[in-house]
Amino acid sequence: MTISRKLFTNEELILTNLSVKNKSEIISSLGKKALALGCIKEEFISNVLNREEDYPTGLEMALPIAIPHIKEGCKKSFLSMASLKNPIAFKAMEDSDKDIMVELVFMFGITDPADQLEVLKKLVEVFQDKDTLEYFKKTLSSEKVLEKLLMLMGEYLDVGSKEVLL
Amino acid sequence: MIKIVVACGGGIFTTTVVTDKLKDILYENNIRHTITPAKITEITGIDYADLIVVTGKTSEKNRKGIPIMIGLSLFTGVGAEEFIKEFLEKVKKIQEAKK
DSSP: OOGGGSEEOOGGGEEEEEOOSSHHHHHHHHHHHHHHTTSBOTHHHHHHHHHHHHSOOEEESSSEEEOOEESTTBSSOEEEEEEEEEEEEEEBSSOTTSEEEEEEEEEEEOSOTTTTHHHHHHHHHHHTOHHHHHHHHHOOOHHHHHHHHHHHHGGGEEOHHHHHHO | OEEEEEEESSOSHHHHHHHHHHHHHHHHTTOOEEEEEEEGGGTTTOOSOSEEEESSOOOOOOTTOOOEEEOTHHHHOTTHHHHHHHHHHHHHHHHHHHO
């Protein structure tokens, strides 16, 4: 498996107990981190926000989550995550008239979905596991959350050279 | 040969995963098939499929009366078994009608 099929992530892309007023703030907060790490072009953020309006990503998985993602504007496939201090409303993917009060947000960019099928399938498994999502929700340390992610799907994640040196 | 179209709202994630799950189900049941992706806005005019599976709610109807099923449960896991049962029943009916 080549690096390009993995999703880049690190502690900076994991925000815990985030206090925000709405979904735009979450997407912007995660987007700023991804931008600083060179994963996206600035337009990625507005692309995701626009897409969320037309095709929302709130989902009733094991816990209520949202998975904003898009290809356009993504330079390097990445995974970012935020746990929220207070639940925030996202529209439901299955029914855009319905609000879902979301507790976890996974925002990611995918450069080539066909090539990344395996990692996407693995993510779905993670989203279906209640214990894992509960752990993400209650764990305040980004480091611990990253450790858990690596334990669950390490072969699909690229934490960069910095982590290796540590 | 069953021709299926999987349509979603410009998303890449759900369509990719739902398509993969449908393939598994069809292989397991020895059903020859093709699966083509489409945009949800295109489903009204599609005329080349036996069955359309969408990943979000839609009020759209297909002009030719091709049945539309909502397959998001394959992604969330919630209600997936019921979906698979209903899906296979529908596919078998389509196969019968083609004979």
